[in-house]
Amino acid sequence: MEWDWEGFRHAAAAFPKPSGIDFSYGTAGFRLDASLLASTVFRAGVLAALRSLSMKSATGLVITASHNPASDNGVKLVDPGGGMLAMRWEPHANAMANASDEHALTEVVRKIIKEESIAFGDESCGKVLLARDTRPSGQILLAAASQGVAAVAGVAPVDMGILTTPQLHWMVCALNKDQPATEVNYYSHLSQAFRTLEQLRPDKSVRRSSLASESIIIDGANGVGALKLLQLQELLENLQFEVRNCGRAGEGGLNDGVGADFVQKEKAFPRNFDKSDALKKCASIDGDADRLVYFYFISSTISSPSTFNLLDGDKISALFARFIRNQLQSLVEDVEEKPIITTTLVAGYGDVRVGVVQTAYANGASTKYLQQELGLEVSLTSTGVKYLHEKASEYDIGIYFEANGHGTILFREEFLAFLRTKHMWGKPSIHRLLAVSEMINQAVGDALSGILMVEIVLMYLGWSIQDWNDIYADLPSKQLKVKVANRAAIRTTASETKVVYPSELQKAIDTEVGKYDGGRSFVRPSGTEDIVRIYAEATTQSTADALAQAVAFHVYRLAGGVGPQPS
Numbered sequence: 001m002e003w004d005w006e007g008f009r010h011a012a013a014a015f016p017k018p019s020g021i022d023f024s025y026g027t028a029g030f031r032l033d034a035s036l037l038a039s040t041v042f043r044a045g046v047l048a049a050l051r052s053l054s055m056k057s058a059t060g061l062v063i064t065a066s067h068n069p070a071s072d073n074g075v076k077l078v079d080p081g082g083g084m085l086a087m088r089w090e091p092h093a094n095a096m097a098n099a100s101d102e103h104a105l106t107e108v109v110r111k112i113i114k115e116e117s118i119a120f121g122d123e124s125c126g127k128v129l130l131a132r133d134t135r136p137s138g139q140i141l142l143a144a145a146s147q148g149v150a151a152v153a154g155v156a157p158v159d160m161g162i163l164t165t166p167q168l169h170w171m172v173c174a175l176n177k178d179q180p181a182t183e184v185n186y187y188s189h190l191s192q193a194f195r196t197l198e199q200l201r202p203d204k205s206v207r208r209s210s211l212a213s214e215s216i217i218i219d220g221a222n223g224v225g226a227l228k229l230l231q232l233q234e235l236l237e238n239l240q241f242e243v244r245n246c247g248r249a250g251e252g253g254l255n256d257g258v259g260a261d262f263v264q265k266e267k268a269f270p271r272n273f274d275k276s277d278a279l280k281k282c283a284s285i286d287g288d289a290d291r292l293v294y295f296y297f298i299s300s301t302i303s304s305p306s307t308f309n310l311l312d313g314d315k316i317s318a319l320f321a322r323f324i325r326n327q328l329q330s331l332v333e334d335v336e337e338k339p340i341i342t343t344t345l346v347a348g349y350g351d352v353r354v355g356v357v358q359t360a361y362a363n364g365a366s367t368k369y370l371q372q373e374l375g376l377e378v379s380l381t382s383t384g385v386k387y388l389h390e391k392a393s394e395y396d397i398g399i400y401f402e403a404n405g406h407g408t409i410l411f412r413e414e415f416l417a418f419l420r421t422k423h424m425w426g427k428p429s430i431h432r433l434l435a436v437s438e439m440i441n442q443a444v445g446d447a448l449s450g451i452l453m454v455e456i457v458l459m460y461l462g463w464s465i466q467d468w469n470d471i472y473a474d475l476p477s478k479q480l481k482v483k484v485a486n487r488a489a490i491r492t493t494a495s496e497t498k499v500v501y502p503s504e505l506q507k508a509i510d511t512e513v514g515k516y517d518g519g520r521s522f523v524r525p526s527g528t529e530d531i532v533r534i535y536a537e538a539t540t541q542s543t544a545d546a547l548a549q550a551v552a553f554h555v556y557r558l559a560g561g562v563g564p565q566p567s
């Protein structure tokens with residue numbers, strides 16, 4: 001098959017790059033005001049098509065700006081395994097997005113084809129699955145991406161319509177395993193696994209604690225996830241949830257005072273929730289349904305003030321880790337002698353490596369709980385799901401979550417194959433682990449499958465949301481942002497916990513940390529905004545606040561702060 005370069009240039013010329021913008025494939029793809037994105041998504045379509053040819057498998061592309069305002073949009077690329085675009089290809093994405101015109105773009109594409117040894121022939125055929133969230137700009141941008149895919153010889157775009165980001169990841173993964181890449185199959189997979197886990201509950205009569213409630217109220221962020229939750233609900237007999245903020249008239253706009261990012265950052269009710277929901281189990285997902293947090297409110301009494309309780313990604317991770325650990329423990333023959341299962345010797349398999357992956361933003365109390373209470377190995381990576389996912393895939397069972405609520409549980413294929421051959425052992429824990437691997441999205445963090453997992457674990461334990469919250473108390477923490485002239489001026493090491501440049505900055509942070517009992521602080525340049533983030537933890541809220549303030553001041557002073565100086 002001949003590449004029609006003239007046709008390619010012609011197609012690209014219809015999507016001129018806006019001048020004066022430097023596009024960057026950040027922590028999670030390109031994201032910007034929607035009016036500036038047509039050229040970028042066309043080019044992302046071209047890249048997804050090239051990646052498909054290079055891997056001889058289907059890839060994916062989703063138009064979304066997640067928790068950002070409705071006027072923004074963005075594009076995320078999905079690799080054949082269902083994970084995010086291989087980091088090695090990100091420079092290609094940047095080079096293409098920033099090519100000045102169709103001629104420069106053609107040169108960049110030729111270079112990528114050569115570097116990646118992409119072959120074109122009659123037999124070469126690729127496929128790119130495309131989806132979008134509910135943003136008004138989505139349809140036009142998806143059409144641009146589709147034209148980008150079609151501009152590459154031998155690659156077909158397939159429009160999957162409106163989906164959550166994790167649904168598209170799941171479908172790319174399914175398609176490449178020759179399974180039906182349909183929404184119906186996604187729901188039936190999740191709901192079937194949920195039912196299996198319900199049936200495998202050890203003691204169905206386990207008494208729920210007083211606050212345990214079957215029902216759950218979910219804030220859908222007025223986005224795509226809300227619509228999909230309603231579809232999922234139809235297949236679940238024993239799990240009731242009420243979805244608020246579905247984008248109905250009068251409920252407000254996408255991500256506008258609603259959604260997981262809002263709830264996690266503000267530690268406050270999203271719109272359409274209030275004090276009348278006291279003691280109810282509530283959850284919130286983000287605008288593309290790849291993040292999940294839980295929360296509940298306790299009203300004030302004569303002796304205590306009201307509290308808004310957030311159960312973030314760290315707490316979800318701890319709950320999942322506890323469940324996985326318990327299931328594995330019952331696979332070990334001499335449980336008594338092996339109460340701690342960082343590695344568990346399972347007859348016929350050997351050491352099962354279980355690990356939990358966190359970033360430096362994980363609350364110190366969660367790390368302590370995982371290590372000391374559960375006896376699990378905890379690894380630290382840089383911020384960004386792509387790093388956590390990669391690390392988690394090194395384990396037989398790897399649990400990863402960012403504090404913001406994005407995460408999942410990954411099972412190594414060899415370990416699952418082993419479990420499948422051991423069905424005859426008759427141990428329910430084998431069937432439970434297999435069902436969890438079917439229910440929880442193996443491609444990427446998925447709020448929908450996350451909700452099912454949280455609910456089933458609470459059901460097993462007979463726990464209320466408050467019981468779950470009480471597994472550990474978060475250390476008081478504070479996050480601040482400082483605007484600097486050039487965020488690249490700060491360089492870090494040790495999974496972003498130490499500054500290497502400017503070196504005086506780390507010395508100043510160490511001095512400040514030394515002043516506070518139990519203090520911890522680090523700074524890093526954001527990968528999604530033009531700022532430096534400051535994180536501080538201490539034994540009281542006022543000392544955590546003071547430590548964060550002091551460190552923010554040093555960032556401003558030593559790393560080229562602009563605008564108002566932190567006090």
Ligand SMILES: CC(=O)N[C@H]1[C@@H](OP(=O)(O)O)O[C@H](CO)[C@@H](O)[C@@H]1O
Binds near residue numbers: 027385404525527533
């Ligand atoms: C502290 C924080 O929440 N950082 C977020 C944020 O990245 P930054 O590089 O910190 O801007 O957005 C990322 C993409 O959604 C997410 O992966 C990450 O956890």
Ligand SMILES: [Mg+2]
Binds near residue numbers: 286288290
């Ligand atoms: Mg998201």
